[in-house]
Amino acid sequence: MVKITDVAKKSRAHKVGIKSDDILVSINGREINDVLDYRFYLAEKNISITVLRGEKELQFSIKKQEYDDIGLDFETPLMDKKHSCENKCVFCFIDQLPKGMRSSLYFKDDDSRLSFLHGNYITLTNLHDKDIDRIIEMHISPVNISVHTTNPELRVKMMKNKRAGEVLSYMKRLADAGITLCAQIVLCKGLNDGAELDRTMCDLEKLAPALESVSVVPAGLTKFRDGLYELEAYTPSECAAVIKQVNDFGEMCLVKHKTRLFYPADELYIKAGLPLPDDSFYESYAQIQNGVGMITDMRTGFEYELENLDEYLKDFSAPRSVSIVTGYAAYDHIKSLCDKLCERVSGLKITVFPIKNNFFGEQITVSGLLTGKDICEQLEGKDLGDCLLFPDVCLRAEGDVFLDDMTPEELSNALGVTVCPQGSDPTVFIKGILGI
Numbered sequence: 245m246v247k248i249t250d251v252a253k254k255s256r257a258h259k260v261g262i263k264s265d266d267i268l269v270s271i272n273g274r275e276i277n278d279v280l281d282y283r284f285y286l287a288e289k290n291i292s293i294t295v296l297r298g299e300k301e302l303q304f305s306i307k308k309q310e311y312d313d314i315g316l317d318f319e320t321p322l323m324d325k326k327h328s329c330e331n332k333c334v335f336c337f338i339d340q341l342p343k344g345m346r347s348s349l350y351f352k353d354d355d356s357r358l359s360f361l362h363g364n365y366i367t368l369t370n371l372h373d374k375d376i377d378r379i380i381e382m383h384i385s386p387v388n389i390s391v392h393t394t395n396p397e398l399r400v401k402m403m404k405n406k407r408a409g410e411v412l413s414y415m416k417r418l419a420d421a422g423i424t425l426c427a428q429i430v431l432c433k434g435l436n437d438g439a440e441l442d443r444t445m446c447d448l449e450k451l452a453p454a455l456e457s458v459s460v461v462p463a464g465l466t467k468f469r470d471g472l473y474e475l476e477a478y479t480p481s482e483c484a485a486v487i488k489q490v491n492d493f494g495e496m497c498l499v500k501h502k503t504r505l506f507y508p509a510d511e512l513y514i515k516a517g518l519p520l521p522d523d524s525f526y527e528s529y530a531q532i533q534n535g536v537g538m539i540t541d542m543r544t545g546f547e548y549e550l551e552n553l554d555e556y557l558k559d560f561s562a563p564r565s566v567s568i569v570t571g572y573a574a575y576d577h578i579k580s581l582c583d584k585l586c587e588r589v590s591g592l593k594i595t596v597f598p599i600k601n602n603f604f605g606e607q608i609t610v611s612g613l614l615t616g617k618d619i620c621e622q623l624e625g626k627d628l629g630d631c632l633l634f635p636d637v638c639l640r641a642e643g644d645v646f647l648d649d650m651t652p653e654e655l656s657n658a659l660g661v662t663v664c665p666q667g668s669d670p671t672v673f674i675k676g677i678l679g680i
Contacts, residue, residue: 491506565593
């Protein structure tokens with residue numbers, strides 16, 4: 245049962261008399277506990293809704309098109325609390341955060357509903373048979389799974405959860421039921437790489453065609469690891485070896501399944517000093533949110549937009565000078581795009597500043613983990629031009645603060661320049677630079 249917080253005026257629910265503060269009990273006799281129940285049982289043309297108003301149960305009948313909404317809102321999008329993680333993974337990034345940050349950053353979610361709704365990855369360790377049955381009944385697909393290893397004993401060791409090995413069986417149950425699976429492997433040096441990675445890829449490949457894709461990503465290591473499991477960063481040559489191992493297996497999958505299934509993260513190529521694959525390598529870019537193919541996708545889109553640059557220049561006013569900040573991982577990529585744009589646009593000057601991550605440690609080189617303080621300290625006193633652009637992924641989802649709680653307005657005041665969050669979509673990227 246969940247509380248209704250608002251009923252849209254003139255909606256179907258409003259017209260039949262459902263009110264705010266009513267408690268939603270059931271739809272067509274099926275108990276409603278969260279958003280998945282609600283959406284699944286709402287997808288019928290004739291529905292009977294039972295609500296609790298005070299101590300009285302009321303029933304309302306609504307006729308509608310099969311997938312139409314009825315106008316109810318709830319306290320949270322999930323309609324109840326997020327399901328927290330029950331693991332203590334040796335590579336967990338949240339365990340590597342310093343003390344004193346905002347409380348929401350320390351919450352570890354492991355929620356199958358968020359996997360379906362927002363693409364979050366789950367470990368399966370807080371699910372049970374009834375949960376798997378519900379996923380299958382509702383055909384919740386895809387399910388994104390943090391696998392890391394298919395060796396049951398090793399998975400228990402890495403995740404410090406006694407159920408971590410046994411729940412691997414759920415993947416086959418889901419695959420056999422036609423649920424699409426996406427997976428990720430966070431690679432830890434000396435633990436789940438080498439022969440263990442071969443074993444994991446071989447086991448996962450057997451789940452095709454239900455298995456759609458797997459990303460292989462090196463563990464992110466901050467400087468705040470005192471008292472945690474000892475992990476070392478991969479060297480450039482080790483990154484190159486991982487890439488070869490994954491891609492050799494991917495080539496076999498490409499022949500057997502018409503898809504390579506396994507993809508190394510961009511970060512591995514950058515650390516290895518190797519060129520990134522071309523657009524066709526990434527097929528449908530199924531793992532782009534895991535940092536797989538992100539740079540190639542942006543580069544490909546940027547090249548396309550350059551062919552239509554005249555459309556942008558109709559609204560461009562020269563001269564214009566802008567500065568851009570980025571993490572060290574993406575610096576060469578961003579600099580090359582900006583150089584190409586400057587070659588084509590007279591009166592445009594772009595300065596790209598790579599920002600060292602002093603807050604989390606120099607091994608963290610991705611743009612999304614830059615803080616306002618690091619940007620501010622490293623750009624203080626520099627000529628930043630008409631505007632400073634920074635990656636919008638530096639801000640939390642609401643777009644209002646950096647990880648260290650500095651706001652864009654505070655950064656702007658400190659540096660004495662207009663600052664603007666910048667998306668990676670090529671159209672948005674070019675328009676932001678040109679100021680149009």
